[in-house]
Amino acid sequence: MAKDKKTVLGRRGFLKAATATGAAALVPPAVVQAQAVPAAQSVRASRPSEAAVAAETGLGAPAPADLMINERPGSDFMVDVIKALGFEYCCANPGSSFRALHESIINYGGNRMPELITCCHEESSVAMAHGYFKIEGKPLMVMAHGTVGLQHASMAIYNAYCDRVPVFIVLGNILDMAYRRGNVEWVHSVQDAAAMVRDFTKWDDMPVTLEHFAESAVHGYRIAMTPPAEPVVLIADGKLQEEPIAEKNLRVPKLSLASPPQGDSGSVAECARMLVAAENPVLVAGRAARTANGVKLLVELAEALQAPVVDQRARMNFPSKHPLYAASFNMAGADMILGLEIQDFWSVLNQQTPLNRLGMESKPVIKPGTKVASISVLPLSHKSNYQDFGRYEEVDIAMAADAEATLPALIEAVKKLITGDRRRVFQERGAKQAEAHRRAREVSRQEATHAWNASPISTARLSAEIWEQVKNEDWSLVSNIRNYMSDWPTRLWDFEKPYHYIGQQGGAGIGYQAPAAVGAALANRKYGRLSVNINCDGDMNYAPSVLWTAAHHRIPLLTVMHNNRAYHQEVMQIQLMANRANRGVDRAGIGTAITDPNIDYATMAKAYGMYGEGPIMKSADLAPALKRAIAVVKRGEPALVDVVTQPR
């Protein structure tokens, strides 16, 4: 402890000098002295005494050299821990509260595993980690200030939490008041840094020793990855980072991930019995497929039952070309519904009245007697304040279990129950669904012809043009296209592989799209995939600087702007309110339109150092522009094409 106190005093003296003299004084005084005279003279000249320096500079006695050098800071051991967890990347906007850890990553750690990714906003850091996980299946590390950085990051953390995506967040903070350098570090310090996001993170800890840091880091990683996967927060105290390692026999505990919870055998058997007995069962998938194997398992279950699958596309769960893929399904026609990791199962089973904001009336959409079962990890991680848990769903079987982990047992149980008679019924049912699927695809093609040559360009035409350019590539659509694009890519493209689609924001927070796409593209890079991002203009304007991150780190990504020049969802909301008030909708663009001036996204892209082209107004110009941009992406760089589009 005595040594500790001495170090603190010496550091504070040095810091006082630094504050008084600016950046130059950040170099230790002895070094400053050596640089101020010619080299030869410096050899001959005797070193001035500390008293002389103090008298000449008025800065007080310089700190002894051994206090200014620390070749083995605690942050080095933190990097040992972080490396043991296998992070490929660490996203961060630089901040002084984690400066030692930053330095240790790039120097002691060699800037490999993890490599530091420079972000210009903490929301981008976390959203990149969000997108990365949904491709790679592993969390990214994010560093941020415990106060101002976390406040920036909070929206993206909420999205990741709602989307059940793990992010490993390390926050810098200086708990010991004697270590804080002036006002900035006081306003950047906090008693309980994680408190602000505790409502929408899974776990946090504030280690007070390096041993504690190691154990909590490994523990936190396991907690984050155990379904339901969610963000965790670990505080890296500034003093712990910067002081020399004093603890003996430090070690990193062995990481062992928890196996996901599986449905109990009784519930699985009962669910299988219901599915096999049903005449019109339907499988509804939310985040059912955690891994590539999840897609295969869902296909296997659907084929065993010849049951349609409604894929809500919170993940890529089911191939869109599969004859059992149901683009839409009338739940009133089902007599057995199995929900697999659905965020809002109540809304699958019920409908609110049109004037729900006035009357709050609701009614079931399923017919009486319909059997309902749910397999989901969501009941294992409910909190109270934020209401993402949704309404209580009335079901016959509620398995608080991971769907993908439960599917093998369920498939086995289903197959054992299928008799020859049931198989014939299933085959007939499957043939009908296949015909419905074929018709739906044909209707989509017919519908896409409307406004085919329109300007602004229709979302159907935009989707068809992009598909034409990517369909023979190993592509990955890394954006949310369901509502904003009228689901056209799902209707026209062939989604098959797990990385063909990564789902949505989770918390419906705008600003996710661009950084999540960059993060997903970062994960796709080593596989040589062509990452495609159809980015809404409203979303892009939250944190466009992530384009610079993509350019700086040579992250290949094709971004196509869905530029409808409005917060279109909100335009419609204002229209509803205006007509409800009987005032007309002609002023609904006030506060919702992104015009006057129009934003030039191609120039924006160029400003951030990447290829940009547009605005494209005519559909005939689209294909050549996409070809040029994809050529850039194939060289390993990001590119953006700005397309002015119809609203939806």
Add this chain to the structure above:
Amino acid sequence: MKTLWIVLTLAPLAALYAQGNADNGKKLYVKNGCYQCHGLEGQGSNAGARLAQKSLTAPAFIAYVRKPAPGGMPVYSSKVISDADLTEIWTYVKSIPPPPPVTSIPLLGGQ
């Protein structure tokens, strides 16, 4: 309530005999935000049904706008848009030419 019923009843009748102007109808279609959900060429979207190439009469069109299906589009009362203006919008919608046949579009599987 009685007044509203009369308006709803008479509105389709009035529109039945109205003569619309497609150009002005397009302006009104935009001004009244129809395109936000139905698209500039009435192609529709996930927020609003396709209007182009639908066999919808002016009275039916106006009746629907006055009293849309539950949970759908905003209600447009006669206070915010007149029957005459709705008729012009309907005329524009009816004037939208048919799309090219899907068989002529290679991107959609045609030749």
